[in-house]
Amino acid sequence: MSQIIQAIKTEIGKVVVGQEKMVEGLLAGLLCRGHILLEGVPGLAKTTTVNALAKSLGLDFKRVQFTPDLLPSDIIGTEIYDPTNNAFKIKKGPVFTNLLLADEINRAPAKVQSALLEVMQERQVTIGDESFQIDLPFLVMATQNPVEQEGAYELPEAQLDRFMMKVVVGYNTKEEELEIARRVANDAFGTISQVATVEDLEQIRKEAMTVHLDKEIEEYIIELVFATRDPKAFGLEKLENYIEYGASPRASIDMYKASRAIAYLKGQDYVSPVEIAYIAKEILRHRIILSYEAEAEGITQDYIIEKVLAAVPIP
Numbered sequence: 672m673s674q675i676i677q678a679i680k681t682e683i684g685k686v687v688v689g690q691e692k693m694v695e696g697l698l699a700g701l702l703c704r705g706h707i708l709l710e711g712v713p714g715l716a717k718t719t720t721v722n723a724l725a726k727s728l729g730l731d732f733k734r735v736q737f738t739p740d741l742l743p744s745d746i747i748g749t750e751i752y753d754p755t756n757n758a759f760k761i762k763k764g765p766v767f768t769n770l771l772l773a774d775e776i777n778r779a780p781a782k783v784q785s786a787l788l789e790v791m792q793e794r795q796v797t798i799g800d801e802s803f804q805i806d807l808p809f810l811v812m813a814t815q816n817p818v819e820q821e822g823a824y825e826l827p828e829a830q831l832d833r834f835m836m837k838v839v840v841g842y843n844t845k846e847e848e849l850e851i852a853r854r855v856a857n858d859a860f861g862t863i864s865q866v867a868t869v870e871d872l873e874q875i876r877k878e879a880m881t882v883h884l885d886k887e888i889e890e891y892i893i894e895l896v897f898a899t900r901d902p903k904a905f906g907l908e909k910l911e912n913y914i915e916y917g918a919s920p921r922a923s924i925d926m927y928k929a930s931r932a933i934a935y936l937k938g939q940d941y942v943s944p945v946e947i948a949y950i951a952k953e954i955l956r957h958r959i960i961l962s963y964e965a966e967a968e969g970i971t972q973d974y975i976i977e978k979v980l981a982a983v984p985i986p
Contacts, residue, residue, distance in 0.1 A: 673938055675875060678866040682727040685861030687716045688854070689847040696838040696953060697724055697812065699932040701872060702879045705835025705925060706791055706811040708776075708957065715840045717814040721772045726863040728872060730769035730808065737779040743786035750799045761798055766790050767805065769869075773813040777824050784830050787811065791833040808872060828960060835925045836950070837957035879935035884927065884942045887986035891947060892930070896923045898979045899959055905982045910975055913965035918958040926954045944985045952976050 676698065683694055693709060697720065700707040709717045718734070725732035735746060748764035765771065773787070790796050794805045813834070815826070843851065854860055900917030902910035929950050930942045937946070956972040
């Protein structure tokens with residue numbers, strides 16, 4: 672099935688230059704049925720990548736532009752009165768899809784964010800008195816601008832924890848940016864073709880979940896997560912004042928699943944410490960709550976994760 676993964680990457684490469692970590696993160700999310708949060712400044716092909724992924728797999732794709740005046744019913748749907756039948760009927764919202772792109776998710780207030788919690792966790796939506804199951808595969812792929820930009824809200828911790836990974840999207844290299852400029856100037860972007868089906872995706876997902884995790888690697892994952900909760904036990908006394916709350920149990924679960932997916936995407940049938948280190952920041956950065964002291968001193972979650980990776984013995 673690796674040729675299908677390569678074909679998907681090739682299709683995405685027709686419209687996206689570079690950004691390998693973002694593409695791998697989205698593919699890992701599909702294989703693990705985990706939601707992905709993409710953070711970066713505008714213009715880094717976040718929306719384009721998600722759209723290309725949906726087209727290459729032939730999945731139903733919907734996009735919601737989050738704004739301060741967005742209502743929960745704009746996402747999940749609502750009951751509408753039908754005068755011809757003298758009754759209410761359900762109008763389903765854009766959340767009824769395979770890939771939901773929540774664009775600039777941190778532009779909307781908390782009430783809207785909470786509307787996504789049920790569907791992200793339970794894969795179901797409640798409208799009025801009825802609950803509706805969402806068809807699989809279902810993924811929320813959200814983009815957000817850095818929090819310090821004007822008009823943005825911080826996402827609630829409970830919602831952040833529902834995202835399997837938070838991928839920080841950086842700028843392209845000089846060579847990649849030159850290639851982008853050439854393609855735009857010459858209208859040289861290709862057309863995305865469907866190269867896989869939902870059945871292919873399910874088969875790949877099953878294969879990815881058979882990738883071997885040694886007992887020592889399993890314990891290494893747990894040690895990393897526990898080091899964010901009790902840094903003193905790992906000789907990281909300085910970090911105690913910087914961490915308000917460590918990573919939740921979902922971090923352990925998601926690192927376990929995502930490490931398998933990344934190993935599979937690399938063509939391996941086992942997980943090594945290299946894969947754990949490769950995804951550690953993406954799994955943990957949005958789950959570590961910093962103290963006021965850390966924010967005052969400019970300490971970031973990535974800094975803490977680097978210290979944890981250096982302190983926990985590699986198996």
